[in-house]
Amino acid sequence: MRDSTHARSTQAAAGRAGGSGTDFISLRHVSKFFGDFRALDDVSLDIGLGQKIVICGPSGSGKSTLIRCINRLETHDSGEIAIDGVRLDDSTAARAVLRNNVGMVFQQFNLFPHLSILENLTLGPVRARGMDQVAARELAEYYLERVKIPEQIEKYPHQLSGGQQQRVAIARALCMEPQIMLFDEPTSALDPEMIAEVLEVIEELAGSGMTMICVTHEMGFAGHVADRMVFMDHGKIVETAPPQDFFSKPKSDRCKTFLQQILRH
Amino acid sequence: MVMTRLLPLAALFFLGGCSGTWGWYVVNPSTAAGQRNLMFLIDGLYYTIALSVTAILISIFLGLMVALPGLARQRPPRMVNRVYVELVRAVPILVLILWVYYGLPQVADISISVFWAGVLALAISDSAFQAEIFRAGIQSIDRGQHEAAHSISLSYVDKMRFVILPQAIKRILPALGNQLVYMLKMSSLVSVIGMEELTRRANELVVTEYRPLEIYTVLVIEYLVLILVVSAGVRWLEMRMGAADRR
Ligand SMILES: Nc1ncnc2c1ncn2[C@@H]1O[C@H](COP(=O)(O)OP(=O)(O)OP(=O)(O)O)[C@@H](O)[C@H]1O
Ligand SMILES: [Mg+2]
Numbered sequence: 076m077r078d079s080t081h082a083r084s085t086q087a088a089a090g091r092a093g094g095s096g097t098d099f100i101s102l103r104h105v106s107k108f109f110g111d112f113r114a115l116d117d118v119s120l121d122i123g124l125g126q127k128i129v130i131c132g133p134s135g136s137g138k139s140t141l142i143r144c145i146n147r148l149e150t151h152d153s154g155e156i157a158i159d160g161v162r163l164d165d166s167t168a169a170r171a172v173l174r175n176n177v178g179m180v181f182q183q184f185n186l187f188p189h190l191s192i193l194e195n196l197t198l199g200p201v202r203a204r205g206m207d208q209v210a211a212r213e214l215a216e217y218y219l220e221r222v223k224i225p226e227q228i229e230k231y232p233h234q235l236s237g238g239q240q241q242r243v244a245i246a247r248a249l250c251m252e253p254q255i256m257l258f259d260e261p262t263s264a265l266d267p268e269m270i271a272e273v274l275e276v277i278e279e280l281a282g283s284g285m286t287m288i289c290v291t292h293e294m295g296f297a298g299h300v301a302d303r304m305v306f307m308d309h310g311k312i313v314e315t316a317p318p319q320d321f322f323s324k325p326k327s328d329r330c331k332t333f334l335q336q337i338l339r340h
Numbered sequence: 341m342v343m344t345r346l347l348p349l350a351a352l353f354f355l356g357g358c359s360g361t362w363g364w365y366v367v368n369p370s371t372a373a374g375q376r377n378l379m380f381l382i383d384g385l386y387y388t389i390a391l392s393v394t395a396i397l398i399s400i401f402l403g404l405m406v407a408l409p410g411l412a413r414q415r416p417p418r419m420v421n422r423v424y425v426e427l428v429r430a431v432p433i434l435v436l437i438l439w440v441y442y443g444l445p446q447v448a449d450i451s452i453s454v455f456w457a458g459v460l461a462l463a464i465s466d467s468a469f470q471a472e473i474f475r476a477g478i479q480s481i482d483r484g485q486h487e488a489a490h491s492i493s494l495s496y497v498d499k500m501r502f503v504i505l506p507q508a509i510k511r512i513l514p515a516l517g518n519q520l521v522y523m524l525k526m527s528s529l530v531s532v533i534g535m536e537e538l539t540r541r542a543n544e545l546v547v548t549e550y551r552p553l554e555i556y557t558v559l560v561i562e563y564l565v566l567i568l569v570v571s572a573g574v575r576w577l578e579m580r581m582g583a584a585d586r587r
Contacts, residue, residue, distance in 0.1 A: 148487050174493035185488035189506050198502055199492030244488075251492055 099124040099286055100145065100255065105154035107140055107310075114140040115151065116310035124254070127287045129297040129318075132307035133333060138290040141307070142257045145288065146177045158255070174203060178248030182260040184240045186232040192219070192243055193228045196250045204251070211250075218246040222276050238269030242276055249280075256280065258289040292337055298322065306330045366551040367558050377545055381558055384538035385566070391455065391527045391537060395462035396520050402463060403470020408500075410475045421471065428468035434529050437461040441533045458530035466523060473519070477512035478504055510581050517574030521567050528563075538562050 098121040107115035114137045122128055130138050143149040144156060147163060156163045161172040187195050196215035200206040206214070219225045222242035224235075232240055241261060248256060261277065262270040274296045281287055281300045291297060297304060297318060304321035306314040306329075314321070314330045325331045367381070368374035410421030431439075441457035444450070452460070481504050489499035509516075531540035542559040546552045 146491060148490060170493075177491075179487075179491040181484060181488065181491075183484050185482075185484035187485065187488065187503055187507075189510070190502075199494065202498045202502065203493040203495070247488075247492065 098122060099126075099159060100288075101155075101157045102141075102145075103155045103157075105141075105144060105151045105156055107137075107144060107149060107151045113310050115144065117154070118310070118312055119154075120305065120312060120315075122286065122288065125284050125286055126302045127281050127300050128289070128303050128305055129301040130288065130290045130305045130307060131292055131294075131297070131333070131337075132313075136307040137310040138307055139259050140310075142179075142259055142288055142290060145255075146173055146179050146257060148179075174251070176254045177257065178251055178253035178255070179257040180241070180244050180248055180259070180261050182263050184232075184237075184244045184264070186240055186244055186247070188232050190231075191228075192230055192232070192235075195232070195243060196247050199247070199251050214250050215246070218249045219243075221249070221279075222246045223272075236269060237265045238272045241265065241269075241273045245273075245276060245280070255286045255288070258287065258291065260290050260292070262291065262293060294322070294334075294338060306333065308333075362554070363551045364554055366545075366549045366554050377549065377555075378558070380545060381538070381541050381555070381562065384536060384541035385562065387455070387535060387537040388524065388527050388566070391458050391462065391530060391535065392520070392523045395459045395466065395527070396523050398459065398463035399466035399470050399519075399523075400516070402467035404474050406467060406471035407474035407478065410471065411478055421475075425468045425471055428464060431465070433461065433465045433526055434532065436465050437529055437533060440464075454530070454533050454535045457533060458527070458535050462523060462526060462530070465526075466519060469519060470516075473512050473515045474508070477508035477515075480511055481507050513574070513578050513581060517571065517578075520574065521570060524567055524570065525563065 100120075100122040102118055102120045105115055105118045106113060116137075118137075118141060120128075130141065132138055140149055144151045145158075145163075147169075158172050158176055161168055163169045163173070187198070190198065193212065193215055196218065197206075197208065197211035200211040200214055201208060216225060216228065219228055222245050224239055224242055224246075227235060227239060227243070232243065235243065241264075245256075245261075258277065262273050265273060270293070274293060277287075277289070278296070278300055287300075289297075289300070301318045303315055304318050305312055306321070306325075306327075308329050314325060314327050316326075321330075322334065325334055365371065365374055367378045369378055406421055406424050409417030410425075412418055437458060440461040441452065441454065444457070445452055485503055485507070486499065489503045494503065527537060528539035531537060531543060534540065538559060542555050546555050549555065
């Protein structure tokens with residue numbers, strides 16, 4: 076059953092081979108304003124299929140805004156964002172691309188508290204992708220297994236620990252079978268003893284070839300997982316480098332200062 | 341303080357029933373005439389309930405339809421919401437009942453029954469309050485719930501139906517209960533256009549029996565019992581829905 080994901084990935088890869096670029100996600104001169112405030116300032120970034128990007132930077136630097144623009148929780152004001160060659164705007168084509176490609180995990184989990192874990196997981200597949208209940212349940216069981224909590228399927232979110240809730244949230248996103256997963260500080264709301272179990276799940280997911288963009292300050296995790304580190308400040312991408320270079324010889328002073336602060340704790 | 345003044349009054353009231361100046365006989369269930377009168381009064385219950393329940397169902401629907409544009413990001417739909425709420429709230433229910441029953445048939449060239457005129461007027465009048473209740477209820481739901489629904493690609497209707505409204509309704513249940521009680525009381529106004537509900541029947545009986553005190557006392561008790569029962573029902577529902585959350 077899970078073969079469909081891989082089939083679509085290869086299809087997408089094959090479709091792109093004839094095209095111009097090899098980038099699955101591409102941001103070109105993207106800016107975003109909140110009133111007069113420029114939250115994103117001429118951001119350009121290319122991400123290939125299967126790549127893992129970790130974004131870090133001080134609070135308010137626009138990290139959340141950047142990944143929220145990628146699944147259109149925020150709409151960018153200028154520039155262009157394209158996924159799999161489709162430009163993101165209000166068109167149905169863009170909506171279809173988002174529906175079929177992009178999953179998101181939030182800092183605050185945002186599970187639906189009035190629905191059981193099973194219902195949390197099957198709502199999207201059944202309502203948005205027209206899957207029947209039986210198939211959706213199988214899907215939910217499969218992904219709950221992958222996030223290592225198969226036994227919680229009939230429970231409600233408030234009956235689970237924070238770490239378990241976040242893993243359910245990851246499974247909920249995976250049930251839509253996306254090719255890209257966006258994580259916005261997935262462990263920041265967790266007690267320290269639960270951070271590891273969530274990071275472990277995300278690392279396994281990374282190992283399976285998923286394209287990922289993750290905002291996090293867990294630098295150990297970033298070192299393992301990231302193909303590229305992106306450092307943001309004041310709405311701009313200040314520095315981008317492979318993790319070894321990023322941690323050992325950061326170029327900009329702002330990045331140096333930031334890393335010193337974060338690694339000291 | 342108030343109690344000490346009321347107590348002798350209440351005693352007088354009930355003892356008075358036995359004396360010559362009081363006429364509880366009009367509703368004395370042990371006599372055939374009294375029983376007939378009592379049944380006549382109680383039968384009005386059917387229309388009071390039918391009116392109120394039909395009206396509240398319609399007003400909940402209308403209220404939701406008016407609340408949703410009030411939550412839009414753009415200005416025009418929000419204006420539609422504001423104008424509707426302000427206009428409808430400004431018209432007294434009694435005036436709306438008279439206008440719908442006597443005025444609407446002339447404007448729209450339709451005939452409308454007393455029942456549906458009453459339902460329509462009550463529903464429209466209440467819908468403005470329902471709209472405000474729903475708007476507040478929906479706004480109280482965390483933004484993250486909307487974003488999570490968006491992130492699994494739910495349509496607007498699915499998001500509202502499966503994610504937002506079930507949570508909002510649970511929160512506004514006490515307010516909805518209040519509106520139902522309010523509606524049951526306001527339905528008495530429909531008596532002015534001849535609806536045979538509780539109040540109208542009491543009025544009619546007073547005209548033939550000349551016993552306003554006794555008959556209106558029965559009327560008060562009828563509303564009191566009805567509303568206490570409804571309140572208990574709403575509380576039970578609240579508890580049950582609350583329990584479902586803690587399950
Ligand atoms: N909806 C909004 N309205 C107005 N300003 C906003 C809004 N969302 C974000 N901002 C502003 O945009 C800037 C960037 O916000 P963003 O959430 O992207 O930062 P961040 O890098 O994710 O920070 P953090 O590490 O605290 O999560 C901040 O200054 C924030 O105040
Ligand atoms: Mg953020």
